[in-house]
Amino acid sequence: MTTKTGPPTVHTAQAAVVGAGPAGLAAALELARGGLDVLLLDEQPEPGGQYYRRPGPEVLRTAGDHRPEGANLISRVRESGVRLLTGHTVWGVDDDRRTLLAVDPDGTPVQVRADWIVAATGAYERSVPFPGWQLPGVVTPGLAQHMSAEGVRLGRRTVVAGSGPFLLPVACALLERGVRVVAVAEAGRPYAPGVAALGALRFPSRLVELASYFARLTRHGVRVHQDTVVAEAHGGDHVESATLVRFSDPGRVVARHEVDVLCVGYGFRPQSDLPQLFGCSMERDPVTGDTVPRLTPVGRSSVPHVYVVGEAAGVAGAPTAVARGRAAALDILAGCGRVPDHRTRRAAAVRMASLTRFTRLTSALYPSPADLVTALTRELPGHTLVCRCECVTADTLREAASAPGGSDVPAIKGDTRAGMGLCQARECGPALEALRTGGAGTGTVPARVPLRPLPVTAVLGFSDSSREDS
Amino acid sequence: MNTFDAVVIGAGVLGAATAFELARTGMSVLVLERGAPNREGSGTTAGNLHIQAVHTRRPGQEVPLDSEGLLPAQKAADTLWAEAEHRLEADLEVRRNGGFMVAETPEQREELYTKHVWEQRAGLNTELLDGDTARAALPLLGPTVTAATWCPHDGYANPLKAAPAYLAAANRLGTRIKAFTPVTGLERRGSGWRVYTPDGHHDAPVVINTAGPWISEVCALAGVDLRMAPVAIQMHVTARERPVLHHLVQHIGEGLSVKQVTAGNLLVGGGWPALGMNLQGRSTASVESLAGNMAQATRVLPFLAGLRLLRMWAGPLAATPDEMPVIGPVPGQAGLYVAGGTYAFTFAPLWGETLSRMVRGEPTRIDVSSFAPDRLTATCGSTDRTTSAHTEKGTAPC
Numbered sequence: 001m002t003t004k005t006g007p008p009t010v011h012t013a014q015a016a017v018v019g020a021g022p023a024g025l026a027a028a029l030e031l032a033r034g035g036l037d038v039l040l041l042d043e044q045p046e047p048g049g050q051y052y053r054r055p056g057p058e059v060l061r062t063a064g065d066h067r068p069e070g071a072n073l074i075s076r077v078r079e080s081g082v083r084l085l086t087g088h089t090v091w092g093v094d095d096d097r098r099t100l101l102a103v104d105p106d107g108t109p110v111q112v113r114a115d116w117i118v119a120a121t122g123a124y125e126r127s128v129p130f131p132g133w134q135l136p137g138v139v140t141p142g143l144a145q146h147m148s149a150e151g152v153r154l155g156r157r158t159v160v161a162g163s164g165p166f167l168l169p170v171a172c173a174l175l176e177r178g179v180r181v182v183a184v185a186e187a188g189r190p191y192a193p194g195v196a197a198l199g200a201l202r203f204p205s206r207l208v209e210l211a212s213y214f215a216r217l218t219r220h221g222v223r224v225h226q227d228t229v230v231a232e233a234h235g236g237d238h239v240e241s242a243t244l245v246r247f248s249d250p251g252r253v254v255a256r257h258e259v260d261v262l263c264v265g266y267g268f269r270p271q272s273d274l275p276q277l278f279g280c281s282m283e284r285d286p287v288t289g290d291t292v293p294r295l296t297p298v299g300r301s302s303v304p305h306v307y308v309v310g311e312a313a314g315v316a317g318a319p320t321a322v323a324r325g326r327a328a329a330l331d332i333l334a335g336c337g338r339v340p341d342h343r344t345r346r347a348a349a350v351r352m353a354s355l356t357r358f359t360r361l362t363s364a365l366y367p368s369p370a371d372l373v374t375a376l377t378r379e380l381p382g383h384t385l386v387c388r389c390e391c392v393t394a395d396t397l398r399e400a401a402s403a404p405g406g407s408d409v410p411a412i413k414g415d416t417r418a419g420m421g422l423c424q425a426r427e428c429g430p431a432l433e434a435l436r437t438g439g440a441g442t443g444t445v446p447a448r449v450p451l452r453p454l455p456v457t458a459v460l461g462f463s464d465s466s467r468e469d470s
Numbered sequence: 471m472n473t474f475d476a477v478v479i480g481a482g483v484l485g486a487a488t489a490f491e492l493a494r495t496g497m498s499v500l501v502l503e504r505g506a507p508n509r510e511g512s513g514t515t516a517g518n519l520h521i522q523a524v525h526t527r528r529p530g531q532e533v534p535l536d537s538e539g540l541l542p543a544q545k546a547a548d549t550l551w552a553e554a555e556h557r558l559e560a561d562l563e564v565r566r567n568g569g570f571m572v573a574e575t576p577e578q579r580e581e582l583y584t585k586h587v588w589e590q591r592a593g594l595n596t597e598l599l600d601g602d603t604a605r606a607a608l609p610l611l612g613p614t615v616t617a618a619t620w621c622p623h624d625g626y627a628n629p630l631k632a633a634p635a636y637l638a639a640a641n642r643l644g645t646r647i648k649a650f651t652p653v654t655g656l657e658r659r660g661s662g663w664r665v666y667t668p669d670g671h672h673d674a675p676v677v678i679n680t681a682g683p684w685i686s687e688v689c690a691l692a693g694v695d696l697r698m699a700p701v702a703i704q705m706h707v708t709a710r711e712r713p714v715l716h717h718l719v720q721h722i723g724e725g726l727s728v729k730q731v732t733a734g735n736l737l738v739g740g741g742w743p744a745l746g747m748n749l750q751g752r753s754t755a756s757v758e759s760l761a762g763n764m765a766q767a768t769r770v771l772p773f774l775a776g777l778r779l780l781r782m783w784a785g786p787l788a789a790t791p792d793e794m795p796v797i798g799p800v801p802g803q804a805g806l807y808v809a810g811g812t813y814a815f816t817f818a819p820l821w822g823e824t825l826s827r828m829v830r831g832e833p834t835r836i837d838v839s840s841f842a843p844d845r846l847t848a849t850c851g852s853t854d855r856t857t858s859a860h861t862e863k864g865t866a867p868c
Contacts, residue, residue: 094757261559404637449755453709456778460761462760
């Protein structure tokens with residue numbers, strides 16, 4: 001086996017945008033329109049991110065494009081002169097704290113040097129462990145939607161559970177593929193008419209959308225349980241049934257359903273590792289419990305040339321992601337003396353403000369993720385596998401958290417190996433943080449390098465010889 | 471309770487082992503730790519048990535260490551690691567499967583021959599192999615390896631388990647452990663010491679400073695200038711693999727150590743310097759060191775190039791100007807002891823026992839007079855602090 005790799009490919013640009021989802025596409029387009037030389041990197045083979053993920057040709061032919069605005073945005077980006085580098089995984093930041101390190105689809109190391117960095121790295125799905133979540137057949141809503149969009153029927157009977165507005169379209173997508181959705185379980189009570197819900201009246205198009213989801217669910221006889229969560233998935237080598245309980249009274253069983261697919265997720269959380277590697281100042285969002293970068297309203301971080309946009313800046317949905325991408329781009333253009341006209345900037349600011357109001361109203365309808373994770377984690381039976389990669393149970397973690405003398409999140413990880421597996425705590429991170437009930441020390445799982453497991457050969461090109469040339 | 475027989479400062483593996491050994495003799499012990507136990511050098515180290523003579527220089531190191539001078543301590547440490555799990559009633563994943571020290575260039579081969587002579591003189595069982603014989607014994611070795619020494623005693627213990635097991639055993643014997651409690655003052659009181667923390671003070675006739683990177687800071691609280699410097703080095707780990715490498719592999723001329731840990735991950739280190747030292751938070755690992763370390767690792771063990779890198783991290787340690795360990799009573803400060811420096815993980819069981827015997831006035835297992843702190847101390851103000859001259863130095867993985 002050869003251990004030689006070529007020297008890194010070096011790309012330079014005025015601006016580098018990481019992530020070609022709605023926010024990254026919008027930012028790249030605006031920057032290119034402003035006359036900057038722009039590189040747009042994405043780890044996927046095609047641009048679009050999760051939200052504007054392009055369906056396969058088969059699906060396009062039979063079902064059409066469910067989000068034509070995505071195709072439109074992508075084609076405008078392609079025409080704008082943006083250099084698009086798909087299949088490029090950004091895995092770190094070089095010692096100069098400026099150069100992006102990536103690997104191309106052939107495994108060749110790549111360096112990207114740019115005056116401005118826009119991190120549009122999107123979000124992870126927010127999972128909360130429960131007994132049986134390691135069983136085959138237990139999936140996340142994001143996976144269920146993606147597979148359904150690709151025309152895959154995930155199973156015969158399912159329950160869609162968790163919290164947040166995303167559960168309804170996912171349930172509808174599963175129905176469309178012929179999966180029998182026995183129930184939707186929502187941890188909160190967002191669909192009870194109340195003061196908070198009335199705010200949605202100011203966004204009538206969203207009310208129409210919501211009503212159409214409910215109409216479809218009702219037509220198929222799907223029961224929507226509120227204040228309900230999955231307490232356990234049962235099964236041998238595959239999920240066979242799920243027990244649903246009251247979120248506010250976990251002792252009370254709501255239902256037990258036979259399923260061959262169980263779809264559970266609690267929305268999304270920002271993927272903010274890259275800003276951390278740039279040294280951006282971070283803070284804990286008290287509502288979500290997530291570690292997020294400290295940003296100005298236009299997405300500028302504490303490191304002046306680094307902007308964070310889209311879901312990576314705080315989960316708020318695709319329209320907000322697009323608006324954030326544009327706002328950051330306009331600010332960068334202003335920063336390099338290419339002042340966009342006043343009306344463009346004003347329009348962007350107004351749009352952002354309106355979307356921010358909508359996001360606030362929506363999130364007020366659902367329980368705060370921080371409270372949800374804390375409450376659900378507290379109830380976990382001791383035998384629950386919290387870290388699926390390294391098979392660490394809740395009992396083991398609780399014991400580590402109460403070590404003589406005190407403990408913190410890195411110490412709990414070290415003691416138990418939780419979060420040290422392939423996913424590097426991307427799945428169990430929030431639960432790990434919640435299982436520690438306070439005290440001094442580090443309360444969060446820090447960003448790791450590489451950001452994704454990386455072929456060893458992809459770093460060899462960065463050793464001495466190639467460095468001296470650069 | 472505010473009075474103890476001994477206060478140990480630092481809940482890394484050295485502090486933990488010392489607390490355990492003191493508690494075993496019936497002493498009341500308090501361990502004070504500024505952060506979480508085992509979170510700094512002891513929890514971020516490679517966990518190698520270095521029994522054959524070590525390479526003398528690593529990337530960036532200015533002074534070669536006295537490799538021969540360490541051999542008696544390594545031999546003694548081997549004996550103590552062999553019984554550590556039994557004494558602690560805990561699984562530390564101690565594996566003493568032996569290890570190779572490889573050479574590539576003619577100069578490195580010469581070093582290997584010299585080292586082998588020292589080992590024979592010290593009565594340590596090692597074997598000298600040429601490149602082909604070494605490859606026959608370990609087919610994973612690459613074609614650039616021209617010679618190797620084999621030592622059946624080299625091994626590994628899980629650094630994430632060692633200090634916690636020592637602390638738990640000490641705790642069972644009545645030792646009190648206070649984490650997130652930094653020491654803010656050290657004051658002579660009669661024949662003993664008063665140790666100040668933000669939560670109040672504690673009195674003890676004996677204070678043991680095993681504060682790792684903070685060892686000099688803690689000494690300075692007692693008015694002692696200990697010439698040691700914090701240094702951050704880094705480690706790299708691959709995703710899990712089926713068991714492929716059963717031995718420790720090191721390099722005689724360059725900083726390199728590779729082994730497969732019990733969980734299946736391949737751990738690559740060798741004391742490459744991190745990007746910077748951050749004593750307030752986590753130090754940042756350097757991409758240049760990552761690339762350098764992985765380049766030599768894949769040259770010596772080409773199969774590594776087919777694996778996936780999972781994570782890298784940096785950890786601190788405290789280096790002495792001569793790269794040798796430090797252990798013993800601080801001159802002129804009755805009851806104050808220090809221990810730290812080179813290969814602290816390998817030596818932890820030995821230094822714990824040694825300190826405990828010193829405190830009780832008993833003879834130590836080996837002569838440690840050449841590691842005494844007097845070579846590094848002066849009272850504050852009487853000499854220039856020279857620690858800053860050493861901060862750039864890479865040093866040994868423990």
